[in-house]
Amino acid sequence: MTAPEPQFDELYRDIIVDHYRRPRHHGTLAAPTQQAEGVNPVCGDEIRMDVSIHDAVIDGIAFDGQGCAISQSSASMLTERVQGHTIAETKDVIGKFRAMMVDGAAADSGLGDLVALEGVAQLPVRVKCALLAWNVLQEALQQAAPAAGKEPA
């Protein structure tokens, strides 16, 4: 049996499926300064994230995990969007993404590919899938002291 290419429906825009099947920045960093992980106990989605921050810029990010197309593609797009950006810029992106998913705000063009997840905001029960990676990133950023060299939990 060969697994065919996923087609999914309109909600699952090509770009989502693409990030799901070929996640960017997937894996771990050799020298993360921050690490965090999150689980959605209701559906079992998992995300672990390594972040490297120097001079208030995210100069490295990688994630790993398992779960649905929405949680995993959201993580993948997140890493693309914030890599190379300052913490301040990243916080702005987090805010915009939350606004789109939770508050029903119109998609901000600053979100780039992430705009593809706009349709998920209509499905409250799936919103938490889309947000999982963002919560993990936020936790990583909140870590006061760099956690470089710590073993993944």
Place this chain on the structure above:
Amino acid sequence: MTAPEPQFDELYRDIIVDHYRRPRHHGTLAAPTQQAEGVNPVCGDEIRMDVSIHDAVIDGIAFDGQGCAISQSSASMLTERVQGHTIAETKDVIGKFRAMMVDGAAADSGLGDLVALEGVAQLPVRVKCALLAWNVLQEALQQAAPAAGKEPA
């Protein structure tokens, strides 16, 4: 405040009210050969009964208790009906009374005044009131050995 005479409605025929207000054979026997008591836990009706049996004849019977007009008048009419009768005759009366109350049999003329309780058979929730004294009598009759001289429980 003086308590007026009860009037009650059609269900409560005069004879029922009369037995309720002036119970016959009320009290205890000096030398019962049998004693029994019963409580209806749902409504709190209570009947205690002393019976004196010699040569298979009920030569004495008395009851005491508290409860509604139906349970108390049934007890009073019971004592009138079985006093002086043989155990065999009494068992026959018990059977006829049960048949009227439980099985919906037509009232048997052998029941005498007790026929007044026929209407209660239409009220399943009150039937147990009417039967209480009869269960107690049955228990007394079933006592294998005479219990003469035993203190009331």
Place this chain on the structure above:
Amino acid sequence: MLDVGRIKQDFPILGQQVHSRRLVYLDNAATTQKPRQVIDALVRYYETTNANIHRGIHTLAVQATDQYEDVRTKAAAHIGASNPQDIVFTRNTTESINLVARAWGDTNLGEGDEIVLSLMEHHSNIVPWQLLARRTGAVLRFIDFRDDGTLDLDQARGLIGERTKLVSIVHMSNVLGTINPVAELAEMAHAAGALLLVDGAQSAPHLPVDVTQLGCDFFGFSLHKMLGPTGVGVLWAKPGLLEEMEPFLGGGEMIAIVKPEGSTWADVPHKFEAGTPNIADVIASGAAFDYLRELGMDSVREHEKAITAYAMDSLQRIPGVSIHGPLDVEQRGGAVSFSMDCAHPHDISTIVDGHGVAIRAGHHCAQLLMRRLGVPATSRGSFAIQRRCRCAHRGVAACEEDVC
């Protein structure tokens, strides 16, 4: 004042005939009748939304979950609670109290600790504590009431002391009608380092309730006594308390992670709602909360005071009648228990039933109270919003004409 004429139209059952007479239902303290709005909500749920909640992704499951959780917010609002997450749905007041006895009591009580109740408690606020006492070695103490049916606060002050771990008290007695001074008891309990549980089975339906003002730690009530469907109760706990409690029932929905060697629990309140809840009835309970909110609990209370005063007044004109409980309507609700010299309560109930009037007779699940009153049973008429004096009059008249 309430527009009872309009309200009555909302209650389909009140058009019923019983023994060829239009039903006069005066057994609201046992359970109330249900307005059309509540029945319709049930039908609507089953015809358009029905699905199991909290675990489904499909549209109906999401809708059902949202509707169910909305009612948590309404339940909180009804008793002035700020946080819906402090509301647990149970089957009834009885289960709410048992939940506290198991999930809080088993871990917080020990040998010699004391639980203070009163002699006017419903069995549902006695037996769970007796069972807890048996499990833990705790001891029960009972506050008496005065001859006028009000709680003996002086005695309460003596009983509530350092060994007291819990005071559990009925807000409004289902027999005497007495409204107890909960806020004062809360002060006594808290001064002694104890918690206060309020049995709100009769108050939540008939009084404006604000748990913050009452100062209690737990508050339980039943929807079936307040226009809602059977099978739904509420337990409210003071913020933070549920989090500290052990699980009550184990099963689906109340877990986070299950492993062979042990499990972790879902967040509150879900931790206390094991298995498929009574989804439809919880959702229909929302219509009951709405109905009462629209009338306004202040108006409900005013209306019921008026009809209670009228009923007590007419009853007392019948020779040989004595009313148990406070005579001042400011101190009581609409459950009116009485005795008649000439007749036993069961006979009274049967006789007035012949007139289409439904009242209750018996111990009203309050045997300690009956023993304290020295009666085996009482008759009780109890009122709610859809009754007016005319109905009370028919009840009283039935007693007057036919009983005596």
Place this chain on the structure above:
Amino acid sequence: MLDVGRIKQDFPILGQQVHSRRLVYLDNAATTQKPRQVIDALVRYYETTNANIHRGIHTLAVQATDQYEDVRTKAAAHIGASNPQDIVFTRNTTESINLVARAWGDTNLGEGDEIVLSLMEHHSNIVPWQLLARRTGAVLRFIDFRDDGTLDLDQARGLIGERTKLVSIVHMSNVLGTINPVAELAEMAHAAGALLLVDGAQSAPHLPVDVTQLGCDFFGFSLHKMLGPTGVGVLWAKPGLLEEMEPFLGGGEMIAIVKPEGSTWADVPHKFEAGTPNIADVIASGAAFDYLRELGMDSVREHEKAITAYAMDSLQRIPGVSIHGPLDVEQRGGAVSFSMDCAHPHDISTIVDGHGVAIRAGHHCAQLLMRRLGVPATSRGSFAIQRRCRCAHRGVAACEEDVC
């Protein structure tokens, strides 16, 4: 065969549109839809009879009590039990199992005693025993299942021994569909001097059940999974067992005499039904039992076998699909769990929901089973009488077209 065309007409919700498509509800293992007859019974009860039961003398109270007790007889008949007094009404299967864990388990288990479960249990048949084990020092043992989804009876024989006090097993798995050999387990349990509890949540709705033939000691199920309303469960116990058990919840209705120093209990089953029960829903459950009796459980089973076979066959034609559980319909019921290589179960559920098809995705309250299968979740379609192959086809087609 069942006349599904006529049956479907009895289910008002099946006329619903979801995402502009006629609803295809394939989540029956979570909860079934309700026929008009059940909804009508609810409405009829509230419009004509509603009253609190077991303690009233007035006409409505007597009628409500009779109707409620009649359903006990129907519940007994549905599972081949001879004595209605062995039936306790609970909220759901979960509460039925918790009742046994508390009221039987707490007094009959001690340190080192063993409870044997299986790895395919629903959390509701795991967590109550974990909590009991914590209270008593008892130990849990788990029977594994084979790769074909059937219980490993050889292992069961090894696990069930002298220290075993209880075997508690699901009759039909809500994930794998597996029907377990209960009668054989009953023999093993009894030979070891243990009791057998059967979780009938999925079997009572879909199979002819006879507790005497099964030889079990306890049997629990939920009405909401078998056309009945939410909020009603049943616990059956072998004659004599309930009498020996301690009370579960304390309160009104379950007592005989209440005194300050202690109480005595009502006869069974009332001893286990504290507080006002879910009267309306129990009475409406009678209509659900009637509905299934009229169809005949044998016909229900035959119908569901046919549709399950069709569904499994079509699913397997989709590349990358694997079905969990037995493939032989004689060994299984209509809950069909599957994985698709190309997509996560949650995405599948969302996608088919867009086609108006309701299936479930997740751990199905069976995390031990998921871990044993090595998957985080599965997709599950589950069938009942009001579905035919055409509906299963729409579900499968939605997966086929849009997911992969």
